[in-house]
Amino acid sequence: VQLQASGGGLVQVGGSVRLSCAASEFRMGHSAIGWFRQAPGQEREGVLCISTSGGNTDYSASVKGRFYASRDNTANAVYLQMNNLKPEDTAVYYCAASEYSDCPPSYESQYIYWGQGTLVTVSS
Numbered sequence: 001v002q003l004q005a006s007g008g009g010l011v012q013v014g015g016s017v018r019l020s021c022a023a024s025e026f027r028m029g030h031s032a033i034g035w036f037r038q039a040p041g042q043e044r045e046g047v048l049c050i051s052t053s054g055g056n057t058d059y060s061a062s063v064k065g066r067f068y069a070s071r072d073n074t075a076n077a078v079y080l081q082m083n084n085l086k087p088e089d090t091a092v093y094y095c096a097a098s099e100y101s102d103c104p105p106s107y108e109s110q111y112i113y114w115g116q117g118t119l120v121t122v123s124s
Contacts, residue, residue: 001026003115005095011085013124019080021095021115029073032098034059034111035080037091037120044094046106050078057103062088085122092117 003026007019021033032051038044046059050069058064066085071078078095096111104110 001097001113003095003097003113005093005115005118008093008118008120010121010123013085013087013122015085015122016081016083017085017120019082019093019095019118019120021078021080023076023097023113023115026076026097026113027073028071028076028078028097030101032100032103033069033071033078034096034098034103034106035067035069036094036096036108037089038094038117039088039091042091044108046108047080047093049098049103049106051103052101055103059106082120085120087122087124090120090122092119 003023011017034049035047049057066083094117097113098111
């Protein structure tokens with residue numbers, strides 16, 4: 001099973017971008033999906049998670065009120081809307097699928113399928 005994050009790119013401070021996460025041979029509607037990011041020279045960290053019912057759980061206080069996730073089960077996709085972007089949001093963003101319906105703790109071990117990331121660069 002492979003997830004694929006896409007939609008990254010260069011965006012200015014204060015701008016917005018929407019990332020997509022898609023999967024083949026896997027029904028994303030059956031799993032809580034987490035978003036993680038890894039900034040240059042830093043460890044990967046949890047950003048937020050969306051449950052199968054669509055509820056969001058913030059893993060990082062720094063994104064509260066600015067980022068939110070949504071899902072389209074018909075399209076078998078999950079999205080991460082990122083608003084009011086800051087330079088410190090620059091990172092490679094990854095999506096991952098858990099084996100739970102509700103969002104688990106943000107530990108990477110709670111997620112079983114990962115995708116290749118997409119780079120978001122916020123320029124000032």
